[in-house]
Amino acid sequence: MRTRLFSAGTAGAAGLALAMVAAAPATAATDDMAMLSVLHGVPDLTVDVYVDGELTLDDFEPGDLAGPLELPAGTYSVAITAADAADDSEPAIGPIDLPLEAGMNYTAAAHLTAEGEPTASLFTNDISATEAGEGRLTVRHAAAAPAVDILAGEDAVITNLSNPDEEILNLPAGTVPAAVAATGTTEPVIGPADVNVAEGVNTIVYAWGSLEDDNLDLAVQTIEGLHSSPSGVPSGELGLAAGSSTAPWLIGGALLLAAGGATLVVRRQQLATANR
Amino acid sequence: MSRSTTRRGRAAAAVISATVLVLAGCSSTQDDTADAPAPVTSPTAEPEPEETRPPLPDVPVQSTDLEALAASAAVEPTSLTIPALDISLPIDPVGVEEDGQMEIPPLAERAGWYRYGASPGEEDGTAVVAAHVDSVASAGMGPFAKLMDVEEGDTVEVTLADGATVEYSVTDVTVLAKPQVTWPEVFVRDGEHRLVLVTCGGTFEREARSYTDNVIVTAVPVGA
Structure with missing residues (x-):
């Protein structure tokens, strides 16, 4: 689900009108469109973001998330510069190519490598439907830190997660008391913090910052609208309210007491139900 | 690439x-x-x-602070009445059973509100409230045994946890064989707000311990 990015040539077509337009709050991309969010996970560095050579995000602050944007599928070149740069000729990160496929949902994250160097990763967000009653928790390691475990209470639910990898859990909807610890340990380096894994939502948690600089933190992104409906509504157990053909299995006095109501039900059922 | x-x-x-x-x-x-x-x-x-x-x-x-992720605080419904048929029952928030079907309160005298969908009174989406037509725990039928007798134009009143009352008017009463019900069209999270009441009907299949049909009543907010 994750693609490591690399530098790829010069920025896109000069004179191209703004590429990242038509911002839309939709969740699932339609037809020939892709959804893109951009996360800033490099501490202490306010940046500008250029897309295909055009300034697209001005003074983008650490810990902020831009988007989602609905974009025509295609490859976009992104360069990230210091906030006071005049153009994208001397990027701090990139330029990098973001190949965005139709129907997919992505987050491009500027973050630190495990060793503390600024980099960028393109994550593909799982927008497949969740089961009724469940939410999805995606955990991404985007911090200058060694491999970690994710603890839910006392238990390690994800182990040995390394930068820039991710793990995905589908869970009953609810609040998870989550903490991040160095792998194999239980002493939190982040948290514990309550993470609301809402039903029908992909809740994406990024560990970002730097262990050495003591500024590790969590960033949270949510993608809604992934819910499924229950498969049925099983709202009767006895047959007391049943329509015709109930007679052979009468089970005692309860039905006799209910007979008056049942008569009405039968009449209505015969009117309204397709013949079975 | x-x-x-x-x-x-x-x-x-x-x-x-x-x-x-x-x-x-x-x-x-x-x-x-x-x-x-x-x-x-x-x-x-x-x-x-x-x-x-x-x-x-x-x-x-937007910020990505965890604090911004607080669970949404919909005002929950607490009871429902249909005065025309003298139907009245308290409402519990419910979710999903292990088998993927909607959870229904065991007592037929209580209704369940699907807590992952819209709440009554919200602007968007469908609020779904269901109750057993009859149940083992109640050893008999509940108020929703009369749901099929609801008629277009009947009033449904829902009381919320904050004391407010939301009034709906019935627009449709449908009885469908269960395999024919398209539940994604009932449990809708967006679009115009409506209230859907569900119970069971049709004949009872003893081996499956299940009714053949669902009774589905649709109501829209009064004054909307």
Whole structure:
């Protein structure tokens, strides 16, 4: 689900009108469109973001998330510069190519490598439907830190997660008391913090910052609208309210007491139900 | 990545026409050069076609703080009445059973509100409330045994946890064989707000311990 990015040539077509337009709050991309969010996970560095050579995000602050944007599928070149740069000729990160496929949902994250160097990763967000009653928790390691475990209470639910990898859990909807610890340990380096894994939502948690600089933190992104409906509504157990053909299995006095109501039900059922 | 050139070209063509739409909300043009056209001074100003410094797109930016993720606080429904049929029952929030079906309160005298969907009184989406027509725990039938007798135009009143009452008017009463019910069209999270009441009906299949049909009553907010 994750693609490591690399530098790829010069920025896109000069004179191209703004590429990242038509911002839309939709969740699932339609037809020939892709959804893109951009996360800033490099501490202490306010940046500008250029897309295909055009300034697209001005003074983008650490810990902020831009988007989602609905974009025509295609490859976009992104360069990230210091906030006071005049153009994208001397990027701090990139330029990098973001190949965005139709129907997919992505987050491009500027973050630190495990060793503390600024980099960028393109994550593909799982927008497949969740089961009724469940939410999805995606955990991404985007911090200058060694491999970690994710603890839910006392238990390690994800182990040995390394930068820039991710793990995905589908869970009953609810609040998870989550903490991040160095792998194999239980002493939190982040948290514990309550993470609301809402039903029908992909809740994406990024560990970002730097262990050495003591500024590790969590960033949270949510993608809604992934819910499924229950498969049925099983709202009767006895047959007391049943329509015709109930007679052979009468089970005692309860039905006799209910007979008056049942008569009405039968009449209505015969009117309204397709013949079975 | 090998197909990037042609796809980018197509993408560029597709977005140019949309460029003029993104001006509203731009707070500033930075680093003006001497010969640049005057910056947009009002968020509502008609944009001039610009050649030297196109405006920034209106990209929504949000914080990723965990605190912003607090569970949404819908006001829960607590009871429901249909005066025309003397139907009245308290409401419990419910979720999903292990088998993927909607959870229903064991007592037929209590209704369940699907807590992952809309709540009564919200602006969007469908609030689903269901109750057993009869149940083992109740050893008999419940108020929703009369649901099939509801008629178009009947009033449904839902009381919320904050004491408010939301009034609905019935627009449809349908009885469908269970395999024919398209539940994704019932449990809708967006679109115009409505209330859907569900129970069982039809004949009872003893081996499956299940009714053959679902009774589905749709109501819309009064005054909406």
